[in-house]
Amino acid sequence: MRRNLRHATTTIREKRERAVAEVPDWERLRDRGAAIKDATLSDLAEQLLTLEASVTRAGGTVHWARDAEEARTIVADLVQGHGSDEVIKVKSIATDEIELNAALEQRGIHVTETDLAELIVQLAGDTPSHILVPAIHKNRAEIRALFQRTLGAELDTDEPARLAEVARLYLREKFLTTRVAVSGANFAVAESGTVCVVESEGNGRMCVTLPEVLITVMGIEKVLPRWADIAPFLQLLPRSSTAERMNPYTSFWSGVTPGDGPQAFHLVLLDAGRTDVLADPVGRQTLRCIRCSACLNVCPVYERTGGHAYGSVYPGPIGAILTPQLLHLENDNANTLPWASSLCGACYDACPVKINIPEVLISLRGQVTAAKPLDVEGVAMKTAAWLFAEPHRFEGAIRLARLGQGPLVKHGAIHALPGLLGGWTGTRDLPALPPKSFRELWRDRVNGEQA
């Protein structure tokens, strides 16, 4: 698994660097993307109401979901309300976040993922391990065996073209016979009610045009005020994610058009913790994220642990800051994620919308630590912080320690400290404190020169 991952992330990383180097004003584009997102987030409620009015005017229906449970119920009710027990899906991390597939299956609605990698994950009963390449942990031989086992495919090779053909033949039937599709959204334009999905395979285009009913589940942070605001993101996103100059398929739709495409359109606006993220002055920049996955591909921790180690649909650096915030810092596993980083800053450098991930990580570490009940280690750390905060306190503590160390010092070193401190000397000796500290020696020298 680690070999697959290293190979894939290294390849994508190198291609991305070349694609980004082609754009002379890349830094200005990043600034522009960040500024548009920040301006939208500061006016989010107004933009969402404008979006609702525009979608309604264009013949669609907007639904508001406060949490995952509400979103799941809305989608399941809509599918059954349209008389269907089957849906096809465009790759959507928001629907993975709310565990929509399992909820639909529980209500007797069969789900087919149409993105090749998502289909592989679904057929394997697995979970995604990368935002962009959900089956990055699987190699071609494993996929061939999976298709043979689950689709009954006769495959004498694991050539990518043959594997894709098997999936294409299976999915084509689904596209032509399934009446309801579920998608996510990369962006939505408030002024026109237009929703946008970008992808590489064309499966998304099939899903948003062929079925009679289209249901889109979108995080509320994906709204943009104007058409013109999309332009920078259509340059930032493909180069940062797939290292392409533009996405092979960019689909836009606004409500419904009689006689053309789905004749019913539902937009589910998902909060699920996002407004709380918005309320955090440091954490709110997380909502700029356009899910490009560039931060995953440069992260030394992600490269070694893989996506599943994060226990969330959002792996890597973005997962380490988004998941704990969406879960309101109330989940013990998610609360360890801000420590899954060396704080090297590679993610910040790569992020096309300049999310300062290390800054958010440090802020979250502080919040998690502050919320913990004080244990022995916590008391020791607080005491140390108090001592280190003022030079006179620190020097006083050193003088006391020098007096107290006497019985413990043997041959110039302390070999065994008492109590909990014994953990330190269990594997190493502690040099004894010298008779005078550097500061004291320096003071003596300065005083001697002046005398």
Ligand code: SF4
């Ligand atoms: S945090 Fe930045 S680099 Fe990471 S997925 Fe989001 S937009 Fe991309």
